Amino acid sequence: MSVSKTKEKTFVSTLVKNSYGKSLVRLTKIKRDGKHPEWKEITVEIVLTGPEFAGCYYDGDNSKVVATDSMKNTVYVEGAKHPLNSIEEFGLTLAKHFLEKYSHVAEVNLKLVEELWAQIPINGGLHPTSFVKGGEDKRVTQITKTRMATKVESGIDNLIVAKITNSGFAGFIRDEYTTLKETHDRIFGTKVEARWTYKNESCDFNSGYATARNTMLETFANHHSLSAQQTMYAMGDAVLEAVPGIEEISFVMPNLHRIPFDLINFGLENRNEIFIATSEPHGTIQGTIARKK
């Protein structure tokens, strides 16, 4: 996407890519249309791309620039109009809005992150209007929309899990750089970051998310793990089996190491009970798993 410019003589270079937008737009919406009010906490990032923005870079010509402050206003105004049943549906509406409203925008990239909250438990029930922050994981969607195509990539960040049996790591390469011992019974902890691609815009995003999250947790819990890689693949394969609307899933899974503390030096026996939790350095496993064609 090379673009024309007016002051060509003074520059040695060409702008080959551009994009700009607004980050950390934090929207809280109380939905008052149901029996009980619901609340939604979403952080939105908007990025716009298009060749006509190049004049701003070359010449400071802002005549095509949608101010990022206006993008921020748009999130709140459109958020007021939209039912906000899922971050995917709201994101698709926002992306469509920017393409329709501004004919010179070629591509819209959005990221929406939703915080987990739960109703406060009270007298064996749930309080209708009071909430406590739930788990540390977040629901995420990233939407890419051009005038030709739409991509919805959703997922989870920061889903922290650990298993204390059925995990080993042995049989790896031993050479002069190797000091790690083999183990057939270790703690395996990780922080799952997952992204999956939906087949199209009419998938049921809320049930897709709920099923994918449960499936990942159950597979992690039940898997007999010979390596973090094997468990990751099993999790991805299980999600694809459980959610027909998902075509492909990718993971980034850092290893949250727990290193056995050697009690022999202190006159005690090692019984696989005492571990040093450590965060640096750490292994990181990545992979992309696609439905078989």
Add this chain to the structure above:
Amino acid sequence: MSVSKTKEKTFVSTLVKNSYGKSLVRLTKIKRDGKHPEWKEITVEIVLTGPEFAGCYYDGDNSKVVATDSMKNTVYVEGAKHPLNSIEEFGLTLAKHFLEKYSHVAEVNLKLVEELWAQIPINGGLHPTSFVKGGEDKRVTQITKTRMATKVESGIDNLIVAKITNSGFAGFIRDEYTTLKETHDRIFGTKVEARWTYKNESCDFNSGYATARNTMLETFANHHSLSAQQTMYAMGDAVLEAVPGIEEISFVMPNLHRIPFDLINFGLENRNEIFIATSEPHGTIQGTIARKK
């Protein structure tokens, strides 16, 4: 605690306080004595104080210094021996250890922070050996022990809550510095940091913690709030009523503001649904509440 020193002539000053220790000692313990293995994740901080450490400051005389690396080892070794039923009991054992082992230590200060984890839900039950990180709040205890007295101050950090009705803020001082509007229906969000003092070392720390946490959540949910201060006091009073072993409770509660976005400018009606979430600046409310004598 002014202390003697040997090279008095060369210094213009006196050491009036000293302490040192080890921070971020991260212990994971798998308890294998019950029906199912349990797992505990605790971060320990140890601080030792005593006049005999002064020689190290004045002269670099390390003969009285317990290396902080040895303190770290102690956490793992004692952690292997101790049942670890509560962070308070383990902390009291550690504090006693340092005072008994090293006769020149005058005071031990410990902070133990426990992460929340939950068993992974599976087929309507709970997986016995796989865990997911629970809420974002942490259980905390701070123990101060000398040869004369012991103080156990326990609590919760980072308990994030919000209520969307029954909260207002009105009737405050209006003067030339005031631009805030009164409101009788606002979102009230906060991140509770609580510390309570137990009467003595034989309290039931686990039930004290569970009851205090539930009581704070329920009171926050049910309170008709005229100010953050009033809700905070009500929470503290309710904890003191619910847990006889607690003598005093202190709170630090930042206000997690949600500011109404004005839709009038955009041709829409304000219906108390759309808010800007913001983290700076923020109000902070503090207080200490004691049982009436």
Add this chain to the structure above:
Amino acid sequence: MSVSKTKEKTFVSTLVKNSYGKSLVRLTKIKRDGKHPEWKEITVEIVLTGPEFAGCYYDGDNSKVVATDSMKNTVYVEGAKHPLNSIEEFGLTLAKHFLEKYSHVAEVNLKLVEELWAQIPINGGLHPTSFVKGGEDKRVTQITKTRMATKVESGIDNLIVAKITNSGFAGFIRDEYTTLKETHDRIFGTKVEARWTYKNESCDFNSGYATARNTMLETFANHHSLSAQQTMYAMGDAVLEAVPGIEEISFVMPNLHRIPFDLINFGLENRNEIFIATSEPHGTIQGTIARKK
């Protein structure tokens, strides 16, 4: 400071301490009165205390409450009027303002943190109106003012330093918990947090800060260190000698450990060159050093 209340019957407790205020008020001021414009970046925290605030806690009576939003406005309005030559002078003015304006305020606590910026170097000189963020350390002052007394405690946060010779750690206690080896040539790294108390409000705060910072750096650099404690004491003693207006200085100095990586296992010689940088766990040294009377 126990306080009366109106609904005594319904409560089991008494409010024994209260305070509230505004945090993270971020002020940028461009001073346009000199030859070149100057710029200041300050984050302010304000806390007010007084027995008359208790009604807000007990009854939700906000009639004595200065809204924290008004406190925020005050920082900007008073910041416009004040020359802002030092954070200490501005803080003292703010503290005086709150006590004079609101007769029921008993005590004002302020914390002001100033970011370091430097003019951008250009053609061997300095650009008059463009700036680059300087070192990672921050200048800090904490002011406590009642109707009777004023305390100005200033300092530095996050001054990160390291020395690669003239530092050892040996001769410490060896017992069954000790595995650390003695060393007479180690890397000593730390992140200095210092707070010093000025004799009175008419000290030269800017020169006090500059001299204290330089003195700490020079002493750290030149000291032959037998322990972190000894170097810390030497730094404090040197500051008290260099700045007559400072009465007392306190430090918190975490040890930024660099652990030798053992190359012997890999067929190489250990030449004290290769280290693992690690941030957990870490030692922490603290002390308070006062001018001899």
Add this chain to the structure above:
Amino acid sequence: MSVSKTKEKTFVSTLVKNSYGKSLVRLTKIKRDGKHPEWKEITVEIVLTGPEFAGCYYDGDNSKVVATDSMKNTVYVEGAKHPLNSIEEFGLTLAKHFLEKYSHVAEVNLKLVEELWAQIPINGGLHPTSFVKGGEDKRVTQITKTRMATKVESGIDNLIVAKITNSGFAGFIRDEYTTLKETHDRIFGTKVEARWTYKNESCDFNSGYATARNTMLETFANHHSLSAQQTMYAMGDAVLEAVPGIEEISFVMPNLHRIPFDLINFGLENRNEIFIATSEPHGTIQGTIARKK
């Protein structure tokens, strides 16, 4: 890169991408070969890719797996042998090592981040063996090496700058979503993240870095800015002009907003001196600038 597997029947999916490695390997090296010892602080991330790793994902077959712990050892061992004159040269050596040592590795991705430290100033000179953490920016390189090609992409993270004159933002689109006022005299602050691609492996990386950094700072300082985009492009064009070995440069530049505080409400005049510093939401500008062919 679709890969074969052995238990095909049990899976609904195929692994289409894989990679794994070690993150946060923190190396400190003291170079003792010059007149004065030098010190280097580098954090390394290693990622390996190759079709033969697929067996580990499908079957838990670890026979081709280089343990990430061994990768960590490799950084320290190779770091001991290498002169470490630049992170680029060390990274290229590491990448070559992994490809040569393990014939089944198809691609190595490395990221090396170097912290800025400066010698402590002392008596008008510089202390030879004591250091203070310098500016907040970090030097970075990302190296991608296969058996066919090598890419060296270097840059800077977190270079925080601000200019207080010669910056405006006007003439942008005004529609029903626009509330931002035009300004011809604003503060323009940003945190530069830059990445540039070197022509080949024999460029002078240290002088490339130093010249690029100075050129970005000078251009930012001197530019008359009609928009953040325009200044970013000018910075990139200037770097390409100043460093012939750089082919292309990309930027991510968040806007560190400073919003005028309106003093009119408080009986004062607005003189463009008092600003609210805010970090959310914020604009973000991106672009890639290539040398004209």
